[in-house]
Amino acid sequence: MPGLTAFAGGTHSTEAARERRLCFFMITVTRFFGGRRISASCRRFLRNLAQMGVAWTISAPLALAVETAPDSIELRVRACTVCHGPEGRAAPDGYYPRIAGKPAGYLFQQLLSFRDGRRRYAPMTHLLDTLPDIYLLEMARHFAALDLPYPPPRPASASSALLERGRELVTRGDPAHDVPACNQCHGEALTGFAPAVPGLLGLPRDYLNAQLGAWRSGQRRAFAPDCMAQIAGRLSPQDIGAVAAWLSSQPLPPDTKAVRSLVRKPPMECGSFTVTEPATGR
Ligand code: HEC
Numbered sequence: 001m002p003g004l005t006a007f008a009g010g011t012h013s014t015e016a017a018r019e020r021r022l023c024f025f026m027i028t029v030t031r032f033f034g035g036r037r038i039s040a041s042c043r044r045f046l047r048n049l050a051q052m053g054v055a056w057t058i059s060a061p062l063a064l065a066v067e068t069a070p071d072s073i074e075l076r077v078r079a080c081t082v083c084h085g086p087e088g089r090a091a092p093d094g095y096y097p098r099i100a101g102k103p104a105g106y107l108f109q110q111l112l113s114f115r116d117g118r119r120r121y122a123p124m125t126h127l128l129d130t131l132p133d134i135y136l137l138e139m140a141r142h143f144a145a146l147d148l149p150y151p152p153p154r155p156a157s158a159s160s161a162l163l164e165r166g167r168e169l170v171t172r173g174d175p176a177h178d179v180p181a182c183n184q185c186h187g188e189a190l191t192g193f194a195p196a197v198p199g200l201l202g203l204p205r206d207y208l209n210a211q212l213g214a215w216r217s218g219q220r221r222a223f224a225p226d227c228m229a230q231i232a233g234r235l236s237p238q239d240i241g242a243v244a245a246w247l248s249s250q251p252l253p254p255d256t257k258a259v260r261s262l263v264r265k266p267p268m269e270c271g272s273f274t275v276t277e278p279a280t281g282r
């Protein structure tokens with residue numbers, strides 16, 4: 001049953017079996033008390049059941065009821081997946097960045113930045129501009145908690161000299177121009193440093209180019225001191241092209257999670273390191 005396998009999430013089958021039992025328990029409670037407190041995974045399960053025609057008489061009305069429940073994180077993030085791909089796992093082609101599995105603090109800060117004008121992309125600002133911090137935090141946590149496999153990178157189409165320059169900058173930096181190695185902050189394996197520094201693998205080349213260019217031109221800003229603006233300012237346009245070409249052609253390591261500590265002390269201060277999550281409200 002493909003739907004159920006998807007629900008089971010591959011290797012986590014014992015956990016899924018537990019959740020299924022809990023889900024059936026909730027269905028029973030819901031049927032008797034008319035409540036709508038059904039978890040996201042349970043809702044997915046119900047939809048799968050309905051799609052497969054299993055236990056139709058039980059699942060269809062319930063799936064419909066939860067589908068039309070007025071406000072849930074599932075509904076709130078549905079608009080996002082139109083561009084960021086199903087479950088926020090956009091592939092390394094095209095322009096949309098993957099958001100699934102990025103550190104929660106980083107995602108939250110980006111949502112604040114789009115809403116408050118430190119980053120510019122009109123459709124996203126439009127979606128977010130009336131939302132309070134707490135909603136943004138909930139969406140950030142939702143996408144951060146997803147642990148989904150990455151597709152393989154696109155094969156590199158740049159010259160080997162350019163790729164070598166990219167690798168050099170990312171792993172060793174360029175001391176002559178005061179450029180630190182990227183993996184000093186983004187994690188040795190470039191999978192990010194939780195909670196505020198994102199990984200650099202699995203992103204489209206065009207997206208990487210555009211973000212570094214936007215920092216150089218002041219179109220993208222992070223909290224001060226904005227270390228990335230300083231670093232991007234020290235990279236020539238050719239160097240930006242080189243890191244984007246190299247990074248976008250690298251496969252993810254087996255453990256894709258952001259690290260919790262760095263091997264070396266960050267070479268610069270970044271305002272993003274100190275931003276805290278709000279307790280409630282805007
Ligand atoms: C119309 C398409 C579209 C929709 C809808 C959309 N996004 Fe985006 N999103 C983008 C694009 C394009 C970017 C990159 C913009 C840029 O150039 O800075 C982006 C960037 C982001 C980033 C920053 C990613 C990073 O690595 O820095 C986050 C986080 C994000 N979006 C979350 C969301 C969430 C949450 C929603 C739903 C509320 C959403 N997006 C809806 C297109 C979209």
Ligand code: HEC
Pocket residue numbers: 097106109110169170179180181182183184185186196197198200203208211212221222223227228231243266267268269270272273
């Ligand atoms: C001193 C620490 C530090 C170093 C060194 C560093 N970065 Fe960053 N980088 C950050 C932080 C912090 C952020 C998140 C900024 C924000 O909140 O918007 C970031 C974000 C980024 C992003 C945005 C990713 C996305 O999903 O939008 C890119 C691209 C990036 N860095 C590339 C690089 C490259 C390339 C290098 C090496 C030349 C580098 N960084 C070196 C701290 C660092």
